[in-house]
Amino acid sequence: AQSVSQHNHHVILSEAASLELGCNYSYGGTVNLFWYVQYPGQHLQLLLKYFSGDPLVKGIKGFEAEFIKSKFSFNLRKPSVQWSDTAEYFCAVNVNDMRFGAGTRLTVKP
């Protein structure tokens, strides 16, 4: 069955630290991949997406993600986090329908 795994449930970083959030999925066919973010008190919104082409995709607010097909992974990265990045991050995979990972709560300490 199609599933999405996010390895970290809660990550705590200091400002300016680098971030990498892991995401693995279990579907072997063609997939559309997404990272969504939910800031405190706000709606879920798209950070970035991968459909095809360059496996390194850039999103809003300096985030990027790399699709590694051989590893079934789509990890999210940011070289230097800010306090305002405190949020919950969801990886999602769409084949016939959308499947979300459990989410990773990121806390950035000022």
Next chain:
Amino acid sequence: KAGVTQTPRYLIKTRGQQVTLSCSPISGHRSVSWYQQTPGQGLQFLFEYFSETQRNKGNFPGRFSGRQFSNSRSEMNVSTLELGDSALYLCASSFLGSQETQYFGPGTRLLVL
């Protein structure tokens, strides 16, 4: 452009009752998807409607149903409510379907007592 709106925002019901939630997508969007979000299960796909037709359905019992109207507005209904149905119900719209970027509403928080 107005975003996705959901009504009501909060709802308290008792076991055995039924509930109807409403979602108005972004103007021009023809696809509406519904999700249930709980602390234990995370975000789970309920169903997707496109041009008034259910296109996909998640793994939920038949008590969960939905429909879409000709103006793309969608409703979901949960009959015979159970305590475990307490959750945040999110609606998302997109132009062509959930395979592209979806825009989420604020959700309806349902509490079943």
